[in-house]
Amino acid sequence: MGTLPHDDDAEMFGNRFAIEEVPTSSFPTGGMSAVDAMRLVGEDLALEGDPARNLATFVTTWMEPEAQRVIAANLHRNFIDHAEYPRTAEIEQRCIRMLADLFHAPGETTGARTQGSSEAIMLGALSLKWNWRKRRESAGASTSSPNLVFGGDVHVVWEKFCRYFDVEPRIVPLKPGKYTIGPEDVAPHVDENTIGVAAVLGTTFTGHKDDVVGIDQLLVRLKQERGIDVPLHVDAASGGFVWPFLYPDSPWDFRLEQVRSINVSGHKFGLVYPGIGWLIFRERSDLAPELVFEENYLGKTDATFTLNFSTGSAMVLAQYYNLVRYGRHGYTYVMRNMQLNARVLAEKLQAMGRFELIGADEEQLPLVAFRLAEPQAYDEFDIAWQLSAERGWMVPAYTLPPDAQDVTIMRALVKQTLSREHVDTLARDIEEACATLDKKGGVHESERRKVVTGSGH
Template sequence: MPLHSKDDIREFIDDEIYASSDLSTTMPKFKFPQQEQAAQHIYSAVHDELMLDGNSRQNLATFCQTFAEPEVRQLMDDCMDKNMVDKDEYPQTAEIEARCVHMLADLWNSPESANTIGCSTTGSSEAAMLGGMAMKRAWEKRRKEAGKPIDRPNLVTGPVQVCWHKFARYWDIELREIPMEEGRLIMTPEEVIQRCDENTIGVVPTLGVTFTCQYEPVQAVAEALDRFEEETGIDIRMHVDGASGGFLAPFCAPDLVWDFRLPRVKSINTSGHKFGLSPLGVGWVIWREEADLPEEEIFWVNYLGGNMRDIALNFSRPGGQVVCQYYNFLRLGREGYRRTHTACYDTAKYLAEEIAKLGPFEVIYDGDMASGIPAMCWKMKAGEDPGFTLYDFADRLRTRGWQVPAYALPANREDLVIQRILVRHGVSRDLSSILVEDMKRVIEHFEKHPVHTTMTAAEASGFSH
């Protein structure tokens, strides 16, 4: 062996990282690499690429949690090797999941006599699809027993998040999504009843509409369906999409009736990693009673060491997020969640007031805790021409790292472009005041440099809803 052959003693060399031969060339991007490299060097290379992502704390487009206590990070590390589906190998993690299900059932006022059932999922979208499948199976069972066809199911919703469009497409269901109209941007009981018939598998109101952040009138819709059943004999169940509101209304609007206090509400989904304050990767679905979950949706698995019930769509998935959800329940309790979310609502109100003062904007929703989530949205004032569009405004804010989405509303209000801010735990009043000052500077910039060719929706930076 040559005395100074670097390749032969590569693993023993402690070069200054950026002077190493590992990082003297670009990393492979399209072909699988041939050689192994030093862990510290490759970590540095990957870490450097991650710097180019946006700052998640400044992402005011996302509903998802971007702040975590040190204890949560430690628990995630402790649970990195725990598989949520393997309840025989990790029985205590399974027990923690079951406790969370019971706690959520209690939070959502499940009847004391009910034998509640539910499970964790990878997120609220998976949970929504499980609730949707239960509606479809229950409808099919009733139709078969009555000797009627099951080939034309439909689902009635207000303006919904894309997961419901996926559900309808994947399971061949007609989605009767109530379009927005002038003066009405959410579901109403009248619009729901117009779309219901014997083929309706269910009605899905949203507690925190993606586009405008408002709560849809769950109780009023339930009462309308009660009257509809009295008149037609058609019993239509409800599933509440509580992706955001399921972790808000119980603490900040406890008198709002939207949950299992309404007998027609058979299931609820929510997102633990949104206002449940857990790390990304956990959702929940709860059924009012065990009888509301069709047997066809339950699988029994015995090849992991025990005969275990499995409900979720995904199989192997990490257990850390569920454990952290339990930590949050114990750590915060009702009082802690109320205090945390109330602070977010207060900040949303502050932002709404300050943005209304800027001049060209009209606030649509101001973060009222009785009618929506801690967020706010606005549009350009009618007849206003400040020399820029909301797309231009959003694009300019990105130069300071802020992600504040501008987007056109869905049918039939594609003509209306709005902008939205989500106020999550970690979006402080001080951070919000800095944002307001940056907004003022952006407006001043456009006053001096008006945009003659303004951005369109297709040209604007994309935002996830």
């Protein structure tokens, strides 16, 4: 057995970690050169999946070089230091005002940037709870049993909120063939202890929206007939940057009377890298003032409404870059391109005669949700595994929430970087994957578990 190469040789001719174990558990005693550290991290990441073939995640995986320069130049700025970086604070407010305008806020409003929609939802739901408690106290009623109504098609953060902040979750189950909720589903669960109803614009499961108009009409009737004022929060994490441009005449936002707050993820169809989210209120009064902290920090008194404190400025600035770079016209162009490619992929899948499309004729995010039309010797998980193993595509397969848990679907998200040529290639690869599975049958269960089945938040 030969001796290990000298460190000088590794530095001159190669990589010291070509044959050495990398640090994994113990805190390193000594350091290493910047080049070695960079190569070490790079070699780990070389084993990652290709973001361009990740059709599972809704999160942005590409931005323009100019946007990347804005991000790189501002990674060192702490957003919360408003005294030191007042222009960044002003740019945040510009974004809030622009989004409020996009969502048809009727007048002066307020909001906040967040790390993503999860934080925005936590903050929005807290405001619902605080405002409900204030209404109950004014009426001399009990505040001991708050509940929140939402469907099984929501992101898990809604259940987290209920558990963390002691609110009863009233979850409307889904049904086979019905993967969103409407007023008839919500009505039995709403009472005087309901702090709010959450409706989804663009579910992560099938890309559709809850019947926001119908739920709003139900809540308006409750207010008029029973005096119960239940606000509606729209979880527009995915759809808030899609519906205004693809379906501008479809009301779901502050055009509806009971919609009091909206969250949206800038790092999804807002086309910004993670993490950036936004929470927008209909009016200033919809933000419970008790949740806003006046804080003297670094010589300046600031009002803060946030769960996180220190965070980078870069993604706020990147969001503003996109808003002014694209405008309504540009966002419409990008969204329509994605929608057109999604329709092409849907047509190709349907032409194969193997698949059933899920709600392709409805308002939908730019994606294709589909499932096998007939039972085969393999299932959707097998197709997802075959695509990943042979072609590197990450197309998730997953079961739906209760009571539709027996339904398995696949979902291909068509993003800005998925060109028409990529769509054609993906369709061919899906057909070839099925042809391979026709011959060999399903993949062994232990292999199937390796498939990424997450909903791509």
